[in-house]
Amino acid sequence: MSLLKLEKVEVHYGGIRAVKGIDLTVEKGELVCLIGANGAGKTTTLRAITGLAHATGRIEYEGEQIAGKKSHEIARLGLALVPEGRGVFPQLTIDENLAMGAYMRRDAPAVAHDVERVFSLFPRLKERRGQTAGTMSGGEQQMLAIGRALMSRPRLLLLDEPSMGLAPIMVEKIFEVIRLIAAEGVTMLLVEQNAKLALEASHRAYVLESGLVTISGEASKLLGDPQVRSAYLGE
């Protein structure tokens, strides 16, 4: 059984069909990426999975239909989203943002341990732990958003363009962490504009074009696919 399975998922915004019936699976332990041009429907797909957008069709998590559930109910099943634009709580401190990530957990000692782990992944956050998130740089906020998502110990982590708007060195740092988390066995669905980096890090990939999956398969195969190379790798 797949950890996540989408079947004929559609999302409408008013009269606009943003996602037009996509099928997608994520197996346990996999890193799957979803690439596509601006407006292809990547964010909308992640919003549908996390209950932020109303979807029709089947969205199964561990075999259970979750389409139609509220986002806090879905979060409680072990899904975490690093949203597009980071979505940190601007007036909460770094510590408080991380505590929010662990909101569902009651095991204080393990939470404290995980905070330290996030700080070891992103030492920068530790230096600024008392600072409010809204006053941090974009890159620092992205680290915080990822750290906060990890604080829930997710069984499926969804990331929406974690490299957006970051300097190359920061992008490299974020991907390093993504590979590290993947190696620890966290299942991930990664949405990226930076197709090359995403494909290199992933096991499998889907290409989304105007709300439809057009190409899918092994990430290494897609890296060699002439169509993908010309459309998404700028060759």
Next chain:
Amino acid sequence: MDTFLQQIVNGLTVGSVYAVVALGYTMVYGIVQLINFAHGEVVMIGCMVAFSVILALAPTGLPPFIIVGAGIAVAVPACMVVGYAVERVAYRPLRNAPRLAPLITAIGISIVLQHLALLVWSRNFIAFPQIIELKLFHFGSSDTSASISNIQVAIILTSVAMMAGLLWLVYRTRLGIAMRATSQNPQVAGLMGIDVNRVISSTFVIGAGLGAVAGAMVGTYYGIAHYQMGFLLGLKAFSAAVLGGIGNLGGAVLGGILMGLIESLGAGYVGDFTNVCFLDKFLPGFGEVCAASPESSLFGSNYKDVYAFIVLILVLVFRPSGLLGERVGDRA
């Protein structure tokens, strides 16, 4: 000097009540960006329920603080139920509607609550029974010096305790952090596993509970309750919340206290400052009136209700974000 000190004491007393009511407005605004105009009516219901209990217990001869305490103990859950129901029935269905819809609904709800109170408690004024023996503590040696009464002390202490309790709740508890997260980004709060609807309900319930105590206090202080009392009290507390910066807890406290002081000092001095002989020194045309009746003034202390609105207008014109508010009041 005695008048001044006395007005300060009176101002602090009503100001602390305004502050507690203002917290109810500001909490709800902070979390759903809605002016809950029905909050004044919730305060009125708190006062009415407390009075009903107090009147029923008055003949028993129990100690007054137990009787008043029992009134409050019944009023608080009653108002919490009302606050919960108002949110659930009237506001939640409009969560994603244009801003004007919940605002108009809020006004509608306050009319409904007023008339429910009219049905239950009639249109008569209800007097507080004579159970508390008023004790005055004078600041000076003479009996005419400024004083503070035992009721005033109790009101100020209770208000301070509630404000401290609320700050503790918001900044130190799990529910509090969920409230702050929800007010900053409800969608992401949901992603953290927070049941946003429950947090919003809790906010209304807590605000209503504070309002109930405030209603009981204001009724005890003035010794009178009426089904329309919530309107003016609500508007003043709302103005206080705007003065402090709506959405800001510290602002509501500051705004409430300032509003009480402004109102009290205004009422105390408006007669002196609009006295015809006083005006005659600066303005032409008052000489004759001054000679005829030197004691008369243009405005008396019965104009005290005007100050809240003058303050509201001045704040909206010159500093719409309020004293402690960061964002400009474009949301209201």
